[in-house]
Amino acid sequence: MMGITEPTLLLDTRKCKANIRAMVAKARRNGARLRPHFKTHQSHQIGRWFREEGIDAITVSSLRMASYFAQDGWKDITVAFPVNLPEIDTIKRLAKDITLNLTTLDADTTRRLGEQVESDVHLFIKVDLGNRRTGIPPSDTAAIDAVLAAIDVYPLLHFKGFLSHAGHSYQARSKEEVMAIHTASVAALLPLRARYGARYPNMMLAPGDTPTCSVAEDFSQMDEMRPGNFVFHDLMQCQIWGCEKERIAAVMACPVVAKHADRHEIILYGGGVHFSKDFLELEGLGRSHGELVRLERDGWRSHTPECHLTKLSQEHGTLRVDAETFQRIQIGDVLGILPVHSCMTAHAMRGYLSVEGETIDHMNGERSSIASIRHQ
Amino acid sequence: MMGITEPTLLLDTRKCKANIRAMVAKARRNGARLRPHFKTHQSHQIGRWFREEGIDAITVSSLRMASYFAQDGWKDITVAFPVNLPEIDTIKRLAKDITLNLTTLDADTTRRLGEQVESDVHLFIKVDLGNRRTGIPPSDTAAIDAVLAAIDVYPLLHFKGFLSHAGHSYQARSKEEVMAIHTASVAALLPLRARYGARYPNMMLAPGDTPTCSVAEDFSQMDEMRPGNFVFHDLMQCQIWGCEKERIAAVMACPVVAKHADRHEIILYGGGVHFSKDFLELEGLGRSHGELVRLERDGWRSHTPECHLTKLSQEHGTLRVDAETFQRIQIGDVLGILPVHSCMTAHAMRGYLSVEGETIDHMNGERSSIASIRHQ
Numbered sequence: 206m207m208g209i210t211e212p213t214l215l216l217d218t219r220k221c222k223a224n225i226r227a228m229v230a231k232a233r234r235n236g237a238r239l240r241p242h243f244k245t246h247q248s249h250q251i252g253r254w255f256r257e258e259g260i261d262a263i264t265v266s267s268l269r270m271a272s273y274f275a276q277d278g279w280k281d282i283t284v285a286f287p288v289n290l291p292e293i294d295t296i297k298r299l300a301k302d303i304t305l306n307l308t309t310l311d312a313d314t315t316r317r318l319g320e321q322v323e324s325d326v327h328l329f330i331k332v333d334l335g336n337r338r339t340g341i342p343p344s345d346t347a348a349i350d351a352v353l354a355a356i357d358v359y360p361l362l363h364f365k366g367f368l369s370h371a372g373h374s375y376q377a378r379s380k381e382e383v384m385a386i387h388t389a390s391v392a393a394l395l396p397l398r399a400r401y402g403a404r405y406p407n408m409m410l411a412p413g414d415t416p417t418c419s420v421a422e423d424f425s426q427m428d429e430m431r432p433g434n435f436v437f438h439d440l441m442q443c444q445i446w447g448c449e450k451e452r453i454a455a456v457m458a459c460p461v462v463a464k465h466a467d468r469h470e471i472i473l474y475g476g477g478v479h480f481s482k483d484f485l486e487l488e489g490l491g492r493s494h495g496e497l498v499r500l501e502r503d504g505w506r507s508h509t510p511e512c513h514l515t516k517l518s519q520e521h522g523t524l525r526v527d528a529e530t531f532q533r534i535q536i537g538d539v540l541g542i543l544p545v546h547s548c549m550t551a552h553a554m555r556g557y558l559s560v561e562g563e564t565i566d567h568m569n570g571e572r573s574s575i576a577s578i579r580h581q
Numbered sequence: 582m583m584g585i586t587e588p589t590l591l592l593d594t595r596k597c598k599a600n601i602r603a604m605v606a607k608a609r610r611n612g613a614r615l616r617p618h619f620k621t622h623q624s625h626q627i628g629r630w631f632r633e634e635g636i637d638a639i640t641v642s643s644l645r646m647a648s649y650f651a652q653d654g655w656k657d658i659t660v661a662f663p664v665n666l667p668e669i670d671t672i673k674r675l676a677k678d679i680t681l682n683l684t685t686l687d688a689d690t691t692r693r694l695g696e697q698v699e700s701d702v703h704l705f706i707k708v709d710l711g712n713r714r715t716g717i718p719p720s721d722t723a724a725i726d727a728v729l730a731a732i733d734v735y736p737l738l739h740f741k742g743f744l745s746h747a748g749h750s751y752q753a754r755s756k757e758e759v760m761a762i763h764t765a766s767v768a769a770l771l772p773l774r775a776r777y778g779a780r781y782p783n784m785m786l787a788p789g790d791t792p793t794c795s796v797a798e799d800f801s802q803m804d805e806m807r808p809g810n811f812v813f814h815d816l817m818q819c820q821i822w823g824c825e826k827e828r829i830a831a832v833m834a835c836p837v838v839a840k841h842a843d844r845h846e847i848i849l850y851g852g853g854v855h856f857s858k859d860f861l862e863l864e865g866l867g868r869s870h871g872e873l874v875r876l877e878r879d880g881w882r883s884h885t886p887e888c889h890l891t892k893l894s895q896e897h898g899t900l901r902v903d904a905e906t907f908q909r910i911q912i913g914d915v916l917g918i919l920p921v922h923s924c925m926t927a928h929a930m931r932g933y934l935s936v937e938g939e940t941i942d943h944m945n946g947e948r949s950s951i952a953s954i955r956h957q
Contacts, residue, residue, distance in 0.1 A: 210667040211645065212805050244895060266896045267850075269587065287838035289850050290913040291586040310839055314912050338897055339839045339848045372894070462663035463686055463715045472715045474643075478928045482858040519620060519924055520642045520662055521714055532616070536690050537666040548895055552854045553929075555945075561638055569931075570946055 208562075212479040213458045214465075214554040216565060217504045220454035222254055222433050228418065229258045235424040240264050240283060242413065242433025244550045247568040248557070249277040251436065262304075262433045264413070268295040273568045275303050282306065283329065285368060285413075285431065287339060288314055294323050298323040303417045306365055310341050312351040319359030328356055329368035329411060332397070334390045336372035343367075343393045345399065351412070353401070366409030366428065367397050374416035375445060379459070383446045392410040395426060420446050437547035442494060444485055450543065456498060456505050457542045457550065459522060461534055469531045473522040473540060480517060480542075481549035491515065495542035497524060504560045507542045514542055584938075585915045588855040589834045590930040592813075592941060593880045596830035598630055600811050604794065605634045611800040616640050617661060618789065618809025621924045624933070625653040627812065638680075640789070640807045644671040649944045651679050658682065659787075661744060661807065663715060664690055664709065667855055669697050676700040682741055686717050688727040695735030699950040700879035704732055705787060708773070712748035719743070719769045721872060722776065729777070742785030742804065743773050750792035751821060758823045763797040767921050771802060800860045811951045813923035816872060820861055826919065829932070832874060832881050833926065837910055844908045849890070849898040849916060856893060856918075857925035866889065871918035873900060880936045881917045 225241075232239035241255055244266040252263070252274060262281035265271045271282045272295065282299075283306035296318070299305045306327040309315045315328065330352055333340030340346045356362045371390045377383045394410045401408055412424075413431025419442070424430055434442065437455040442448035459475030484492040497512040500507040512530060516523040522542070524535070534540065544550040551557070557565035601617075608615035615629055620642040628639070628650060634773055640656035642645045647658045648671065659673075659682035662754070672694075675681045682703040685691045706728055709716030717724045732738045747766045753759045770786045788800075789807025795818070800806055810818065813831040818824035827890065835851030860868040871890040874881040888906060892899040902910070910916065920926040927933070933941035 210665070210671075211643075267587075287848065288852070289586070289836050289838050291915070294585075311912060317913070320718050337844070338892070338894065338899065339841065344846070414750055460665050460667050462665050465715065468713070472663065474662070477857065477859075477925060481853065482925070483853075515715070518714065523714065536687060537693070539667070549858070552895070 209458045209558075210460070212460075212475040212554070214551060214557050215456050215458050215505075216557040216559045217454050217456075218561065220452060220558050221251065221436060224452060224454055225254055225258055228430075228432065228435050229255075229260065231422070232424070233431050235427070235430075237424045237427050237572065238262060240413075240429045240430045240431050241436070242266070242285065242412070242431050244270060245433040245436050246551060247273070248566050249274070250565045252277060252279070264433065264479040268292045268299065269570060271299055271305070275299060280304060283368070283411075283431070284308060285370065287311075288318055289329065290314060290317055293318075296326070297321070297323055300326050308340060308368055309352060312355040315352055315355035315362070316358070316531075317357065319362045322359075322361050325361050326364060327363045327365040329365050332369045332394070334369045334371050334393050334412075335386070336370060338370075338372060340369065343397055346408070349458055350363050364405050364408065366405075366411055367394060368431075369394065369412045370431075371412060371414050371417055374414050374442070376414060377445050380420045380446050383416045383420040387417040390417065391426060391473040396458060415442060416445050419448065419532070429554065434548055437551070439547035439550075440485060440493070440543055440545045441483075450507060453543050453547070455544060455547050455551065456500075457495065457544055457554075458500060458539050459542060461536050461538045461540060464531065464534070464536060466531065469526050469528060470535055471524040471531070471540070473524055473542070475519040475521065475542065477517045478519055479550070479553055480514075480522070480544060481546060481553050482517060483546035483549050485545055487513065494522065495544055497526070497530075498541040498543055500539060585834045586836070586935075588836075588851040588930070590927060590933050591828045591832050591834050591881075591917070592933040592938065593832075594935050596828060597627065597812060600631055600814065600828060600830055601634055601809050604806075604808065604811050605631075605636065607794070607798070608800070608806050611803070611806075613800045613803050614638060614805045616787070616789075616805045616807050617812065618642070618689050619650060620646060621812050622879065622927060623649070624942050625650075625787050626941045628653060628655070640809065644675065645945060647675055647864070649683070651675060652852045653750060656680060658667050659705065659744070659807070660684060661746065661789075663687075664694055665695055666690065673697070673699055676702050677749045678887060684744055685728060688731040691728055691731035691738070692734070693732065694736045698735075698737050701758055703735050703739045703741040705741050707746045708743050708770070710745045710769050710788075711762075714746075714748060716745065721772055725773075735903060738833075740781055740784065742781075742787055744787045744807070745770065745789075746807075747788060747790050747793055747833075750790050751817070753792060753821050756796045757782070759792045759796040763793040763877040766793065769803060783941060791818060795824065810924055813927070815923035816861060816921045817859075817925075826872075826883060829919050829923070831920060831923050831927065832876075833871065833920055833930075834876060834915050835918060837912050837914045837916060840910070840912060842906065842907065845902050845904060847900040847902055847907070847910055847916070849900055849918070850896065851898040851918065852896040853893045854895055855926070855929055856890075856898070856920060857922060857929050858893060859922035859925050861921050863889065869921065870898065871920055873902070873906075874917040874919055876917040877917060
């Protein structure tokens, strides 16, 4: 892996495409539509790999991101984030060009939206299945009825269904715990179809988070699946449900800039501005901001023994290693580090380099270092 | 504060310039050179405010940042990060154009640098005063002597002095604790002058971290001061040494997108990709990712009672408030949030909007939202 001079986010395109194909196949087996969340990769090019597998509808987390993907020809986009009224001009512009699905949980906001839109806008009602970030509890049918009543007043607003994100699955630490959340989520969503299905025969149930979509097999009663992180996976998925580390498709490449023999610490050029500050708590180790892998010509493989990035400041990362690894690593080497949270790392890095040496776009602009790298 | 549609980093230019003037004055009183760390703001325009106060030498944390500021006419730049050999081409290019000061802590790296440079390069030796991130302990004179011997072999390498960053001051929780670190730092640095001053009469002692540079008054035995964060300050500085919140010069402006009456939580458009994931642990509250302020036409003022951002995901922030505040805040409002760690927030936001309505550059590119905003 030559030619890398600065922290760089490497992408194993084969692993990434395999992750995509596996999730597409699972959705197909279930007769559900995969509407992948593109906030993880934020890339036109990676989006096209989904299109090649037959995907034609996507999820994003901001109107800015919706605009970016509309530019690349996506015509059916769900913004899985509560309607942000100050961006009404962007909403109007997008609704003219594409099938725009927004997310609401509030009757008054829905009315204010209805009064301003000039083209069809489709609305999911966000339900809270226990994550307690945002959404209406599915049992609060009075609040749901109020939003539906607001939608029905405006001919340009169309109720599309119920959207959920069981983000509390990120607290799980086994497949069994993830399965329990999936089972409870389905059980909470189905009564909504029983109650509202006759009135809205096309209404959809649209859950989506990578842990449940990775672990559970049965989505046959769901209409859409909206996971995002699975496109890369990361150490957090490994901790939550035992995702095999071999499936992680993105790795940070960081130059070694110092060594401290007294404590077997390697200092990397790679800090919080590159990885983001997310961390895992690992038993017996404390915080991990990433795990060492061996970079090779065509990708990477696991490193034995496990070595972790234990501290991050703005530009520095501290990697703690065993004595033998310490001897082998030299200043000027470039090391591979599996990310803890690939969505945040990709957002921070704003571009990718494939292991084949191609640069891959990110919404927030390629880093000039990546643009100028040639794989040798 | 009208016209804001997305998370935006607001800058109170008066507070920012007052922070700059106060630190310039302190350095001047001490007969020390202020070589401010520009990694906090990463902005040509803010850099020029320093220049207006007579500053002509700066610190940065990467060669990329050195190049950015060299483009704006800065001619004396210290990269306070260990020499990154893979970037030798950038080093050579910069060394041709400016007084380039690099940081080393290793004899072998120094030799490899010496063998490749084609213009004068000045070297600080990084000493570790107890932060245990990187650097040579000042007591390890054998390691220091080895680096000096390596420098002296190469006519283009010039020893400039000892650089330190007492980053462990970030663990302090009172002015007294910060003062103790400053006193110990000075006590650890002075013997280096005693030992090496005769051989290198122009050698400098160059410490720098915002807590000690803010709290301590006596830098008369130091040659340079290299703090960075003080240009904005943040809640972390308030927690460490009691920085007055009124001195914080940057605040995030975030639209309200949802309200949850059952738990008095306000959901903001503003998440980890905007604030970064840094947090404080506050007694009785738990994690804080930021504190609510009242936005006004020309800036902001404190909010009573204190309300904190308690959770962040990729794009969502959760603000916990009292009952009265909950009633007052409406969906669609734009709220101000003081950042926990302004360096990381500025890096994530990649641009500023002054309270006077002007956009201010950041190295990593202006956000188009900022470029298009007009202050009304």
